[in-house]
Amino acid sequence: MQLAAPELVVSHRAAAWAWRIELLSVEAEFTDLGRVRQRKGVRVHRGALGAEEVVEMASFGGLRVTGADRTLADLLFCGPRDEALVAVDxxxxxxTVTVGERRVRRAPLTRLDALAAALSSRSRGLDRARAWLTLADPACGSPAETVAPLRMHDAGLHPETQGELITHGGRLLRPDFLFRAQGVAVEIEGYAYHGRREDHRRDVARFNEFQQCAEVRITLRFTAEEVFHSPTTMINTVRRALGTADRRWA
Known part of the structure; x- marks a missing residue:
């Protein structure tokens, strides 16, 4: 598509995919540097791009894509919120991302201050984009771990992310989310969890260790499917656990 129309720059979710940023969905998207002409099978956005906002990716044969900061800013301006924040986190x-047939560890691509600066170049929709950016949390380790606290935030629940706990044996633990006052820990399991016997063993041991923390009275575990497809059930379960913990503490 880009060879046929050089004025097109890969952007938005398509650019995020090229940067190996995790997403909830992928779509062929471009920003047209000339007159916007819609093309069958792709989404074309209108917008100006500075020379510093376009990168040629040698790993993709010189494909021209928006830089990481511009890509994330585009997602924050366009939404939806959850999809944008999954990409930002x-x-x-x-x-850990896929490169060819290998799984490799990708370093962070940007910083919160750089994203805030990228947002400031536009005014329309700026307040909403900035408000969404305040919900970003680099401590979230997967798309499900990003969406789960967003669902809790919308329900008026505000746990700590990766709050520190110490077991009776002195080991440091960090549950995905912690309601410290009520002693409720929440763990989110990704799609690929339990893929190996050793992963499953470590997960069971980790769950048991939470029970050895004086500050934890209840530990909840949710799968990614529950986070994405049954958020009301997840929130109701968390609310019941918080109420139960409060009664026990009292």
């Missing part, structure tokens, strides 16, 4: 942290 991924770009802000180390992630």
């Amino acid at each position: 991924s770009a802000l942290s180390y992630r």
Whole structure:
């Protein structure tokens, strides 16, 4: 498509995919540097791009894509919120990604201050984009771990992310989310979890160790499927656990 129309620059979710940023969905998207002409099978956006906002990716045969900061800014301006923040959290942290047939560790692609600066170049929709950016959390380690606290935030629940706990044996643990006052820990399991026997063994041991923390009275575990497809059930379960913990503490 780009060879046939050089004025097109790969952008938005397509650019995020090229940067190996995790997403909830992928779509062929471009920004047209000339007159926007819609093309069958792709989404074309209108917008000006500075020379510093376009990168030629040698690993993709010289494909011209928006830079990481511009890509994330585009997603924050366009939404939806959850999809944008999944991409932002991924770009802000180390992630294991697929390169060819290998799984490799990708370093963070940007910083929060750089993203904030990228947003400031536009005015339309700026307040909403900035508000969404305040919800970004580099400590979230997967798309499900990004969406789960967003669902809790929308329900008025605000746990710590990766709050520190110490077991009776002195080991440091960091649950995905922690309601410290009520002693409720929440763990989110990704799609690929339990892929190996050793992964499953470590997960069971980790769950048991939470029970050895004086500050933890209840530990909840949710799968990625529950986070994405049954958020109401997840929130109701968390609310019941918080109420139960409060009664036990009282």
